[in-house]
Amino acid sequence: MTDLDLDLDLDRIARAAEVIDPVFLNSPQYADERLCARLGRRVLVKPETLNPLRSFKGRGADFLVGGLPPGSTVVCGSSGGNFGQAVAYAARRHGLAADVFVPADASPVKTDRMTALGARVHRVAEPPKERAAAHAAADPGRVFVVDGRDAAIAEGAGTIGIELLRGEPFDTVVLPLGDGALITGVARWLKAHAPGVRVVGAASAAAPALAESWRSGEVRTVERRSAFAAGISITRPEPEAVCRTRALVDDVVLVEDAELVAAMHLAADTLGLLPEPAGAAGLAAIAARDIPGATVATVLTGANADLALFGGVWSTGPAAATA
Structure with a gap:
């Protein structure tokens, strides 16, 4: 190590x-x-x-989102969908908003659950992470979170x-x-x-x-x-x-x-x-x-x-x- x-x-x-x-x-x-x-x-x-x-994604998302400033909007790209659900759940638990960007062909099972958890779901043709990053950069109240990085x-x-x-x-x-x-x-x-x-x-x-x-x-x-x-x-x-x-x-x-x-x-x-x-x-x-x-x-x-x-x-x- x-x-x-x-x-x-x-x-x-x-x-x-x-x-x-x-x-x-x-x-x-x-x-x-x-x-x-x-x-x-x-x-x-x-x-x-x-x-x-x-x-398992709820563990990491909840730990990260729980440390964000009040009033933040959590923004993420979620190609597989489970991380987007986790961010949506954690944002709701901590009283924050969430924007989740997913591929155009993302699983309906997962996107429906994101919406049910209160997230705004954006289906995009280009890589979700790139669109999410641009969306977050447009407003200082938005916090871009990245699975695998943070x-x-x-x-x-x-x-x-x-x-x-x-x-x-x-x-x-x-x-x-x-x-x-x-x-x-x-x-x-x-x-x-x-x-x-x-x-x-x-x-x-x-x-x-x-x-x-x-x-x-x-x-x-x-x-x-x-x-x-x-x-x-x-x-x-x-x-x-x-x-x-x-x-x-x-x-x-x-x-x-x-x-x-x-x-x-x-x-x-x-x-x-x-x-x-x-x-x-x-x-x-x-x-x-x-x-x-x-x-x-x-x-x-x-x-x-x-x-x-x-x-x-x-x-x-x-x-x-x-x-």
């Missing part, structure tokens, strides 16, 4: 565990015997889906690391790798309190921008060939995310769309939970890649699956994702 990770503060992660809306904290973590039998190994799962957002978001997600260490010991944790906030926040806590734990990122093979940036040590723009795993499908990571992952993440593996579908089926069959594709990335990596460790942990990070958009992929199983 190097000085690059030190902008994620351990005291602030501990503080986040005290001030984040309790509805997002202390999610269950356990080993399901049927899942372990199917995978042929000891696997701990932590579903971050049993909250009002059905996603330390408080990763620190809020780092509370998952605190909780993981309260349970059964594990040798490796495998976490979805998109913009990097989740894995770096969790890894920051684990590296300080359980340095022997290996931290592995599971990135979409169809959108490996942060994975390639992590390997090279430079910010890489990589056009995605599929947005199936929308929550982890970015084309260019934030420089801060590259620095943090380089300092804190031990390995990165890539998972294909068909492997994500298989992991969704596996979770539904054994856990009775239906994660969205990005939310199942860690489980997909454990099932399909050679992940070291006698006991491996993962987090199911989201369950805002829009089955209407998947069409025949879900009904016909994993093979359809490669068609």
Whole structure:
């Protein structure tokens, strides 16, 4: 570990565990015997889906937004949609307004929930983050927040690391790798309190921008060939995310769309939970890649699956994702 990770503060992660809306904290973590039998190994799962957002994103958004000045308007771009929901929820909780910019083809499931939470949703053709930045710059009362850049978001997600260490010991944790906030926040806590734990990122093979940036040590723009795993499908990571992952993440593996579908089926069959594709990335990596460790942990990070958009992929199983 190097000085690059030190902008994620351990005291602030501990503080986040005290001030984040309790509805997002202390999610269950356990080993399901049927899942372990199917995978042929000891696997701990932590579903971050049993909250009002059905996603872990509420932790970081609530911690960040709770520290903004009264009267602010929170502005963000949200390509996958879960962060936009989290910002909308946090803004409403703290009495602020929210403007969320999303792609023109964003999931109706997620955009409808943003609107229901009180956000103004803007569907745009160009990259949502760029439009959000321009919108925020036009008014000093607007605060532009960026998932993967702002330390408080990763620190809020780092509370998952605190909780993981309260349970059964594990040798490796495998976490979805998109913009990097989740894995770096969790890894920051684990590296300080359980340095022997290996931290592995599971990135979409169809959108490996942060994975390639992590390997090279430079910010890489990589056009995605599929947005199936929308929550982890970015084309260019934030420089801060590259620095943090380089300092804190031990390995990165890539998972294909068909492997994500298989992991969704596996979770539904054994856990009775239906994660969205990005939310199942860690489980997909454990099932399909050679992940070291006698006991491996993962987090199911989201369950805002829009089955209407998947069409025949879900009904016909994993093979359809490669068609």
